[in-house]
Amino acid sequence: MKCEEMLAMLNEYVDGTIDPSICEEFEKHMAGCNPCQVVVDNIRQTITLYKNDRPYELPVKFRNRLHEALRQRWTETHCG
Amino acid sequence: MPKQIVANTADIEWVNRAKAGEMEAFEALVGRHEKQVYSLALRMLRHESDAEDVTQQTFLSALENLGGFRGDSSFSTWLLRIATHAALKVIRKKGGLDTVSLEASTESPENEEAIPHPEYIADWRQSPEELVEQNETRRLLEEALARLDEKHRLVFLLRDVEGMSVKETAVALSLSEANVKVRLLRARLQLRELLTLTLGDPESRIKRAHHHHA
Numbered sequence: 001m002k003c004e005e006m007l008a009m010l011n012e013y014v015d016g017t018i019d020p021s022i023c024e025e026f027e028k029h030m031a032g033c034n035p036c037q038v039v040v041d042n043i044r045q046t047i048t049l050y051k052n053d054r055p056y057e058l059p060v061k062f063r064n065r066l067h068e069a070l071r072q073r074w075t076e077t078h079c080g
Numbered sequence: 081m082p083k084q085i086v087a088n089t090a091d092i093e094w095v096n097r098a099k100a101g102e103m104e105a106f107e108a109l110v111g112r113h114e115k116q117v118y119s120l121a122l123r124m125l126r127h128e129s130d131a132e133d134v135t136q137q138t139f140l141s142a143l144e145n146l147g148g149f150r151g152d153s154s155f156s157t158w159l160l161r162i163a164t165h166a167a168l169k170v171i172r173k174k175g176g177l178d179t180v181s182l183e184a185s186t187e188s189p190e191n192e193e194a195i196p197h198p199e200y201i202a203d204w205r206q207s208p209e210e211l212v213e214q215n216e217t218r219r220l221l222e223e224a225l226a227r228l229d230e231k232h233r234l235v236f237l238l239r240d241v242e243g244m245s246v247k248e249t250a251v252a253l254s255l256s257e258a259n260v261k262v263r264l265l266r267a268r269l270q271l272r273e274l275l276t277l278t279l280g281d282p283e284s285r286i287k288r289a290h291h292h293h294a
Contacts, residue, residue: 007195011265035286039198042272042280048208049275050241053221055119062132063114069136070110073143074103 001029006036014043084154084243087112091155099146106146110139113156116242117163123237124167126226134170138163153248160242164234164252171230196269202280211279224274228267235260236267 006029012018013026030037058066091112097105117138121131141162142149149158204211211217225233238249239260246264250257 004195007197007269008265011261011268014268035198035201038201038203038286039272042198042201042204042276043268045204045208046268046272046275047240049211049217050221050225050236050271051243052208052212053218053241055115056122058114058118058135059128059132062135066114066132066136066139067107067110070107070139070143071103073140074106077144078101078103 088154134166202285204279205281232267235263
C-alpha cells in the first residue's frame with residue numbers, strides 16, 4: 001500500500017469501518033511509514049478536539065424569548 | 081449502556097409525554113437540546129441572530145411536527161436535521177450556497193487527486209484532553225473551521241461534531257453518501273493541517289523523504 005492509497009482509506013480506518021483485509025495492509029504500511037502514523041494520530045486528535053468542544057450557551061435574552069414563543073405556540077395549538 | 085442510547089431513551093419518554101399534551105415535557109426536551117441546536121446553527125452560519133432565528137424555527141417546527149416523529153432516528157438527530165434545513169435556507173438566501181447540493185452530482189467521489197496531501201506533519205505538543213481545558217483552543221478550532229469551504233465545513237459539523245452517521249449526514253444535506261465521504265476526508269485533512277501548524281511540535285516535524293506525484 002502506498003501513502004496515497006492510505007490517505008484514500010483514512011476515513012474508513014479512523015471510523016473503524018474498514019474492511020479487515022485492507023485494515024491489515026493499512027497497519028502494515030503505517031508500521032513502516034512514520035509520517036502516515038503521525039497523520040493518523042493527528043486526524044484522530046483533530047476529531048476528538050472538535051467532538052469535545054463545548055456547546056455554546058444561548059444568550060439569556062434569546063433563551064427567554066424562545067421559551068416564551070414556544071409556550072405561546074403550544075397554547076395556540078393545544079388548547080384551542 | 082452508551083451515553084447516547086441512555087439519553088435517547090430519556091428523550092423518548094419526554095416525547096411520548098409531550099405528544100400526550102404535556103407542555104412541561106416539551107419544555108424539558110427544549111432544555112435538553114437547545115444548546116446543541118443553537119451551537120450547530122451558530123457554527124453553520126457564524127452569525128448570532130441568524131443562529132437564533134434558526135434555533136427558534138427549529139423548535140417551533142418540532143412542536144408542530146412532533147406527531148410525525150416516529151423514532152426512526154434519535155430525537156437529537158431529528159432536531160438537527162430540522163435545524164440543518166433551516167440553516168441551509170438562510171445560507172442559500174444569502175447567496176452563499178452554490179456549493180452544498182447542486183455541485184454534488186458533478187463532483188466525482190473517486191477524484192483522489194483533489195485530496196490535499198499532508199504538508200506539516202508533526203506530533204502535537206499537548207494531548208486533546210489538555211487542549212480542551214484551554215480557552216484559546218476554542219478560538220483555534222473556530223478559526224480553522226472558518227477557513228474551510230462551506231461544503232466541507234457543513235459535512236464535518238454534522239458528522240464529526242454532531243456525531244451523525246455518514247448516511248444521516250447525506251440525508252440532512254441532500255448529498256450522496258459518496259460525496260459526504262469525500263468532503264469529510266478533505267475537511268478532516270484540512271483541519272488536521274491547520275491545527276498542526278499551531279499545535280504541532282516543530283522539533284518533531286517530519287519532512288517526507290519522498291515526494292508524491294499525482
